[in-house]
Amino acid sequence: MNSGREVVKIDTDVLVIGGGLAGCMAAIKASEYGVKVTIAEKANTLSSGCAGTGIDHAWAYIPLIHEQMGWTIDDLIEDHTQLIARGFINKDLLRLVAKENYDRMLDLEKFGIKIRYEDSKIPGKFRIVHQFHSLPSSFNFNGRDLKVKLTLEAKKRGVNIVNRVMMVALTVSDGRISGALGIGTNNGKLYAFRSKTIVMSTGRANRMTPNVTGIWGNHRIPVNETGDGRSMAFRAGIPVINMEFLSSGYYSIGNYELNLGSPRNTVQPAAAVTGPDGEVIVPRTRFYDWDNLGKEKADPTITRQKMLSGNRNPRPSYEQLYQKGEGPFYLDLTSGTEEEIKYIEWSIGNEGKGSLFLDYLKNQEGFDFHKDKLEWLPNSREMAGTAASGLLVNNELETEVKGLFGAGDDVGGFPWAGAPGAFVMGWRAGERAAKEARQQKNFLPADNEQVESLKKSCSDISGNRGGIHWREVEMAAQTVVDHYAGDTRAEKTLKRGIERLNDIRKNAAFRAESPHELMRCLEVQSIIDNAEMVLNASLERQESRRAPFGFIRADFPEQDDARWLAFLALKRCEGSIKFSRIPIKQ
Amino acid sequence: MFNPITFNEETCTGCNKCVEVCLMEILEANPEKGKTPLVKYPDECAYDGACWMQCPQRGKGAIKITPPLPMRVSILRGEKP
Numbered sequence: 001m002n003s004g005r006e007v008v009k010i011d012t013d014v015l016v017i018g019g020g021l022a023g024c025m026a027a028i029k030a031s032e033y034g035v036k037v038t039i040a041e042k043a044n045t046l047s048s049g050c051a052g053t054g055i056d057h058a059w060a061y062i063p064l065i066h067e068q069m070g071w072t073i074d075d076l077i078e079d080h081t082q083l084i085a086r087g088f089i090n091k092d093l094l095r096l097v098a099k100e101n102y103d104r105m106l107d108l109e110k111f112g113i114k115i116r117y118e119d120s121k122i123p124g125k126f127r128i129v130h131q132f133h134s135l136p137s138s139f140n141f142n143g144r145d146l147k148v149k150l151t152l153e154a155k156k157r158g159v160n161i162v163n164r165v166m167m168v169a170l171t172v173s174d175g176r177i178s179g180a181l182g183i184g185t186n187n188g189k190l191y192a193f194r195s196k197t198i199v200m201s202t203g204r205a206n207r208m209t210p211n212v213t214g215i216w217g218n219h220r221i222p223v224n225e226t227g228d229g230r231s232m233a234f235r236a237g238i239p240v241i242n243m244e245f246l247s248s249g250y251y252s253i254g255n256y257e258l259n260l261g262s263p264r265n266t267v268q269p270a271a272a273v274t275g276p277d278g279e280v281i282v283p284r285t286r287f288y289d290w291d292n293l294g295k296e297k298a299d300p301t302i303t304r305q306k307m308l309s310g311n312r313n314p315r316p317s318y319e320q321l322y323q324k325g326e327g328p329f330y331l332d333l334t335s336g337t338e339e340e341i342k343y344i345e346w347s348i349g350n351e352g353k354g355s356l357f358l359d360y361l362k363n364q365e366g367f368d369f370h371k372d373k374l375e376w377l378p379n380s381r382e383m384a385g386t387a388a389s390g391l392l393v394n395n396e397l398e399t400e401v402k403g404l405f406g407a408g409d410d411v412g413g414f415p416w417a418g419a420p421g422a423f424v425m426g427w428r429a430g431e432r433a434a435k436e437a438r439q440q441k442n443f444l445p446a447d448n449e450q451v452e453s454l455k456k457s458c459s460d461i462s463g464n465r466g467g468i469h470w471r472e473v474e475m476a477a478q479t480v481v482d483h484y485a486g487d488t489r490a491e492k493t494l495k496r497g498i499e500r501l502n503d504i505r506k507n508a509a510f511r512a513e514s515p516h517e518l519m520r521c522l523e524v525q526s527i528i529d530n531a532e533m534v535l536n537a538s539l540e541r542q543e544s545r546r547a548p549f550g551f552i553r554a555d556f557p558e559q560d561d562a563r564w565l566a567f568l569a570l571k572r573c574e575g576s577i578k579f580s581r582i583p584i585k586q
Numbered sequence: 587m588f589n590p591i592t593f594n595e596e597t598c599t600g601c602n603k604c605v606e607v608c609l610m611e612i613l614e615a616n617p618e619k620g621k622t623p624l625v626k627y628p629d630e631c632a633y634d635g636a637c638w639m640q641c642p643q644r645g646k647g648a649i650k651i652t653p654p655l656p657m658r659v660s661i662l663r664g665e666k667p
Binding site: 043044046047048052053144148164185186213214215216217218222223224328330334353355356357359360361364365367368370371372373374375377516519520 | 588606607608609610611626627629630631632633634635636638639640651652653654656657658659660661662663664665
């Protein structure tokens with residue numbers, strides 16, 4: 001069987017693994033330095049990543065507006081640190097993104113994305129909405145086709161895009177990256193890349209827990225993002241941080257991750273949430289005064305305090321209300337004006353799975369915003385953007401391995417980096433990777449032993465007629481994560497969870513009847529690696545750290561900043577996991 | 587189990603753009619050129635809509651995505667305003 005798997009050898013100066021927002025930005029920037037750049041993408045860069053079918057907002061420090069209001073970059077950093085991350089953030093990375101995302105938004109405009117609106121009366125003709133910070137800081141933009149535009153830009157610049165390859169292994173030689181290995185998802189070929197530098201940008205880890213509807217794939221973030229980057233790093237003994245923060249965010253309303261003007265989201269105006277008799281649970285938000293934004297002064301200390309006091313006194317969650325026998329709850333925009341409804345439809349159509357959702361809602365369900373209400377149901381929890389987990393990088397996005405950089409959601413230590421993080425980190429990592437590749441004269445030799453080992457493990461799966469279907473293994477791993485790394489964790493149950501996961505790994509003799517199924521098996525291996533990291537890191541962190549991380553240890557119920565205001569790094573070392581604590585600079 | 591994607595044989599030209607962009611790689615080109623693609627792994631649909639968004643014949647109803655029952659919305663219908 002081993003000799004049957006064809007090997008495709010590709011040499012490239014810079015290899016970008018994962019062509020989402022961060023990966024595309026990295027490749028586009030790297031192409032400016034006269035080096036050969038290749039993206040290896042599991043699906044197709046036209047549609048892959050969290051923003052694969054659209055994104056309509058991204059926060060930034062916008063000098064044209066914020067300087068006028070007396071709000072500085074330091075204020076944005078303080079807002080993000082205090083309001084979002086509660087002090088648990090890599091402030092240097094945050095500063096990088098805060099300083100540069102405005103320029104990246106202007107780059108996106110050059111690539112064909114509409115970020116200015118004729119009806120806007122504020123400087124720059126932007127639409128700026130409220131999101132995370134105490135002042136409106138998030139661009140609204142027509143991002144439905146952003147991935148198409150980024151792909152075209154990358155191709156125009158000569159970037160080589162290799163779609164339908166799932167990367168599974170990094171090759172490292174004497175502490176320097178030498179390449180990476182992957183499997184063709186529809187041809188089963190082994191792709192052996194030799195590269196001088198690598199940008200790792202595979203995104204988040206999903207499919208870690210079962211979901212509410214039971215429909216496979218019905219998670220908030222694209223489900224082919226299975227934490228492959230973290231998994232590759234883990235396998236190669238490269239540090240990953242904060243994996244314990246599998247946060248319990250209950251998103252969406254039981255169907256698509258839609259953006260139907262959910263209150264306190266980035267949609268303004270938003271629907272109200274109302275109860276069964278029309279009583280208002282969460283009031284509507286109205287249009288921001290787009291005419292005046294940027295013209296008036298604001299006192300950041302006061303606006304921040306106001307939001308902080310809101311954080312300290314949150315309204316009861318829907319879960320808590322259900323437990324009191326309340327509900328059902330509805331998203332209610334029936335009092336919306338034509339202009340507001342038009343805006344909401346625009347917003348839904350440009351974000352996430354909203355474009356299809358809006359079409360389904362109107363044309364298959366006949367939903368009428370003027371009179372109908374949409375029931376608000378909780379959906380699955382996920383290892384979310386709140387989580388701050390991912391590769392350990394320094395201020396220049398370098399990992400411990402020379403020539404390996406991280407970008408976007410693959411980088412740890414930055415809660416809610418989101419799209420701004422992807423744009424800026426991708427750009428910077430691409431620049432750094434290209435400059436470093438330029439200084440490297442030769443490729444390091446290929447790691448033939450690792451190629452043979454991957455060939456064998458894949459052939460074991462492909463030839464294993466009596467093996468287990470990937471989905472069965474996935475469900476087993478998800479059940480373990482759900483139960484043992486659930487809303488409340490404790491030492492003894494976590495230890496049991498680790499034992500059970502090890503059993504699953506030992507007994508998971510996969511079978512694959514096609515290259516496509518082989519990809520799914522490899523994805524489930526990523527999920528198991530991620531689950532192993534989640535369980536072990538949860539056991540190591542002996543404190544609780546609530547919002548936004550949702551990390552609760554029953555046996556250590558208090559937040560312990562003296563010991564644990566620190567990133568928890570883990571790496572595999574001679575068969576066991578080694579931990580280290582990295583104190584967070586305040 | 588599910589039937590997430592249906593093609594209209596009249597308006598689908600078999601260009602296979604949907605096959606090219608499908609995030610979950612569940613579609614396959616029809617061996618017969620110009621015919622509608624095959625939904626090879628229907629239970630792995632992510633309902634992200636990339637295929638539908640990028641269909642050049644979308645306006646003519648060449649492709650339709652139908653969410654399975656548990657994913658459908660729950661609506662409180664109101665009176666005509």
